[in-house]
Structure formats: C-alpha cells, structure tokens
Amino acid sequence: MYNKIISKTYFITTKLYYMLKYFQNQSISFLDLNKECETYKVDATDFYELIAKDEFKNVLVPTKDKNKAVEYNIPNNLSPYTYVSPERVDLFITKHCNLACRHCFEGSAPSFRIRRFTNREINRVVSQLESANIKILKITGGEPFSHPDINTFLKRVSQCHFKTIILTNALLLNSTQIDLIKNNNMQLGISLDGITAETYDYIRGKGTFNMLLPILQEISYKGLIFSITCTINKINLFQTGALIDYVLDDLKAQSLLLGRLRPMGRANYNSNLVLSEEENKYVRNIYFKKKEKYKDRLVLADDSTLKAKSESNIISCSAGNSIIALDENFDVYPCIFGVGHPAYIMGNLLTQDLETIWGAEKWKIFRGGTHLDDLRDCRKCKLSKECIMKNCRLKPVFEGNTFLDAISYCEKKTQG
Numbered sequence: 001m002y003n004k005i006i007s008k009t010y011f012i013t014t015k016l017y018y019m020l021k022y023f024q025n026q027s028i029s030f031l032d033l034n035k036e037c038e039t040y041k042v043d044a045t046d047f048y049e050l051i052a053k054d055e056f057k058n059v060l061v062p063t064k065d066k067n068k069a070v071e072y073n074i075p076n077n078l079s080p081y082t083y084v085s086p087e088r089v090d091l092f093i094t095k096h097c098n099l100a101c102r103h104c105f106e107g108s109a110p111s112f113r114i115r116r117f118t119n120r121e122i123n124r125v126v127s128q129l130e131s132a133n134i135k136i137l138k139i140t141g142g143e144p145f146s147h148p149d150i151n152t153f154l155k156r157v158s159q160c161h162f163k164t165i166i167l168t169n170a171l172l173l174n175s176t177q178i179d180l181i182k183n184n185n186m187q188l189g190i191s192l193d194g195i196t197a198e199t200y201d202y203i204r205g206k207g208t209f210n211m212l213l214p215i216l217q218e219i220s221y222k223g224l225i226f227s228i229t230c231t232i233n234k235i236n237l238f239q240t241g242a243l244i245d246y247v248l249d250d251l252k253a254q255s256l257l258l259g260r261l262r263p264m265g266r267a268n269y270n271s272n273l274v275l276s277e278e279e280n281k282y283v284r285n286i287y288f289k290k291k292e293k294y295k296d297r298l299v300l301a302d303d304s305t306l307k308a309k310s311e312s313n314i315i316s317c318s319a320g321n322s323i324i325a326l327d328e329n330f331d332v333y334p335c336i337f338g339v340g341h342p343a344y345i346m347g348n349l350l351t352q353d354l355e356t357i358w359g360a361e362k363w364k365i366f367r368g369g370t371h372l373d374d375l376r377d378c379r380k381c382k383l384s385k386e387c388i389m390k391n392c393r394l395k396p397v398f399e400g401n402t403f404l405d406a407i408s409y410c411e412k413k414t415q416g
Contacts, residue, residue, distance in 0.1 A: 001059075002135050004163035005185050005225075009135075012050075019047050023060055072131040075359025079367035081314075082321045085132035085358060090140060090325040090336050093150070097143040098172055101204050103193075103231055103273060105265035105398075108142040115328045117149045121350060122156050125330055128354045130160045138165045138189075140336075145172040151180070158184035165189055167229075170215050171208060181224060187254075188219065188226040195243050199236040203273075220251050228253045232283050233261040233273040240283060244290045248297055256294075258287060259301040262409055264399060310385060313372040317391040320346075320366030332357050334366055337394035344394065365403070366393070377406035 001010040001020070012020075022033065037044045050056055074084045094115065097108035129137060137157060144150055144166050157164050158180070166181070167189040181188065192212075194200035200209035219226055228247045232240055240258075247256045260283055261267055261274050275283070287300045319335035326332060327339050330349040338344035347357030370393065373379050378390040389410050396405040 002161075004135070004161060005058075007136075007163060013046070015042070016047060016050060019044070020059065070127050070131045070353070072128075072133070072353075073355050075355055078359070079316075079321070081316045082363075082367050085354070086134055086322065086324045088136040088138060088323045089129055089134055090138045090323065092141060092325065092327045092336070092339055093139055093144050093153070094142040094147045094328050096146050097141060097169075098146050099143070099169060099204050099208070101193075101266070102270045103203060103233060103261050103265075103267045105262070105267065106142070107265050112142065114147055117153065119152070121330070122149070122153055125326075125349045126153075126156050126160065128349055129162065132354050132358075134162050136163045136165060138167065140167040143172065144168055145177065151177065154180060154184075154186065158186070163187065167191075169204065169208075169212075170219070171211055173215055173219075175218065178219060178222060178224065182222055185225070188224060189257075190216070190219075190226055190228050191231070192216075192228045192243070192247065193231055193233070194236040195239055195246050199239055202235050203231075203233070216251060220253075225254055227255040227257060229257045229259065231259045231261050232275065234275060234279070235273060237275065237279055237282070240286050241290065244286070244294070244298060248294050253297075255297045255299060257299045257301055258283065262302070264395075314368050315370040315372060315375065315391055315393065316366065316368060317393070319392075319394060320363045334363070335394055337392075337398040341394075341397060344397070370403075374404055375406070376402075376404050377410075 001012050001017075002008070003010070019033070022028065022036075033044065036042070051059055072085060078084065092106075094112070095106060095108050096110065096112040096114045097104075098110060100109040137160075139153075141147075145168055147153075154164070154166075154177075164184075164186045165188070166186065168191075170188070170190045180186075192200070193203045194209070197207075197209040200212070201207065228251070230236070230243055230247075236243070244256060244258075247253045260280055263271060263274050267273060284300065287298065291298050319338070323335055324332055324346075325334070325336045325339050326349065332346045332349060332354075333339050333341075333344050334346065346360060346362055349357070372384060372390070375390060378384050378387070381387065381390075384390060387410075389407055392407060393403050395407045397403055399408050401408070
C-alpha cells in the first residue's frame, strides 16, 4: 500500500489487500462487506483496526475518476531485477522552454516546437499508468508550464492514485496553478542555481532571479510540498553553504538535491562552468558537514565516490527495471538518458499497452543480459566490483559514446 502524499510504502497482509481491493473495484458499503465476511467466515477485525488509525483515515475515499481503468496484466518471465510494472515514469512533456540555460543537459530552448495533446491521448496514457499502479509520475522538460495543455494534463492526473512531481524553473507559475498543485497533493521540484541575481542570472538570463523570488515565497507561504535542485558550477560554488541554509531553513523546502555540473548537453559549450576535481571535493566537504544538520533533507546526486561491494558480474540499474521515460510522442525509453535515441525506443503508449511494452524481450540488455566482461573500460578497472556508476549504460550513449563505454567523468576508470 502506497501513500502518495508522504511517499511511504506499507507492507500489508494478502487479506487486507483483497479487502481494500474490494472497495476499489465495486460500489459497496461497509454493510456489504460485513455480509461478505459473515458468509465466508472472514475475521475483519484487523481491517477495521487499520482504517481507524489517523494515519490511514484517507485510505477509503470516493474516487474522482469516472473513467473505467484499463486492465493491467503482469507480464510473464520478468527478470529478478524487474518490478511487475514501472514504479516511476519520467515524462518529457516538451523540449520547449522559456529559457535557454547555459548548463541545460537537454539543450532545451524557446525555439523548440510544442506538440499538442488531444484529450483522448491524455486519457489513454494516464489510464495506462494508473492501471499499472505506478507510484510516481515525474513531469519534466523543457519547461512543463510552457506547454499549453499542462493544466488539462494536471487535472487528469489529479484523479489518480500515484504521486505527481513537476520539475520546473517556476517562472511561469501563476497563483491558480499553485492552488491546483496544492489542492491535489502534487509536488514541485524547482531549479535554483544561486541565491543572488549575479549567480542565478548568469545561468538563466538577466532579470530571472528577481522574477523567481516572489514565486518561491508564495509557494513556501502556501505550504506546497516542494524540493529544490541546485547545479553547482564555478559561478555559484562559493554560495553552496549559504544556499543550503537558505533553501532548507528559510524557504523550508522538503529537500535539496545538489548536483555538480557535468560536461553534457549545453554545458559542453560552456566548459568554463564545469568544476575541477578540487572543486568537486570542496562541494563534497560542505555536503558532509551540512548533512549532520539536515540529515535526509540534503542529497548529493551522482556521487562517483559511492561504493557498493558486489560479486555479481551482472550489469543492471533502475532503467527498464523500476523506471521508464516517455517523450512528448509517448514513446517509451528505459530512462531519461535514452530519450531521443531511436535504438532505445521500447514501444509507444498510444499504440501499445504498457504491459505489452514492459514484457518485451527488447529489455533483456537492461535486465541481466549485460555483464561486466562486456564493458570496455569498466572490466579493466580494479574498482569494478564496488563502483556503482558502471551500472549506468545510457549516460555514455547520451554523451555520444556506446552502450558499453564508461561514463566520461568517472573518476575510477583510469585507475585500472
């Protein structure tokens, strides 16, 4: 059982599952349930104890969704690494953006065309995700709020049980949209690459920081659930400590994700922003100091120093096993780094059902069909057994290399 508001998973008995499912699939009352339990001599005590707890007071609520969900049948022969359906779906709703940031790994810009959606397309795709019981839909871009159909899309997903997160620069958000997001328990992931106009505007454009501040304050004041993402670069490096305190203490964001600028996408043409190894160590040091205060609210992304001892030679990550990505045409990819590469289109949700796509043989290379000995660089590295970065196969593809190459910025690949 999954609570999308607090992102918590509960493990319940089979009996409780089927009793809750009984309410989900039929228009029944507690009287009907009691009669069923009496007929089949089922003790419902634990069920009533569960729903009486404050934590579970919203388990049984009338659904807003009047559309009959499509059926999702679990595919056969999934690997031991693969969930019965995707847990998280990343939707690239558009590559269009109101900005053209210097560090954008997608290279999004105002010049990109926006693909409009029909109501039929929205209903089909969202129904597929709902029936598969995904936990999280993450809407990204480009800038999602530059899409003219974003409000229609958000109103449709507000009827669903999964959690919806929108990744945004927040500059196009208006009060009506903020209220829609709050009232439907959606969440925002907002980019903040500096706490002064000098640092933020250098990345995103003149005047953008002063536009953003009142929007951030409204979001914080209205109590939305939001997180902040900051990409550390040479321009904002000196603000790292102060930014952490501002985001988590003053703005009261739920969490802060720190990333370090990597030479991908548009950052390849702005290499003066990429951190040196000494500067990367500086960020790590600040992170570990602040982590003592902020605990799990502070996260350092893409940390190549992380180790995970493993004796297995099988290469496998969350891509194609617990997550997928969709582009604006609703083509399905293993993860965001595969989007746009024809070789990694695994299907299309407008013409195929998700269960058919999820069960396809084409996923094999992500589900145990790739081994350490297949990797050109990683197999030679003496740290290969403990490095977690070797499992990511589509970042090298995104960088213009092959599926079997190492990530360009791996600090370990030259140590073999």
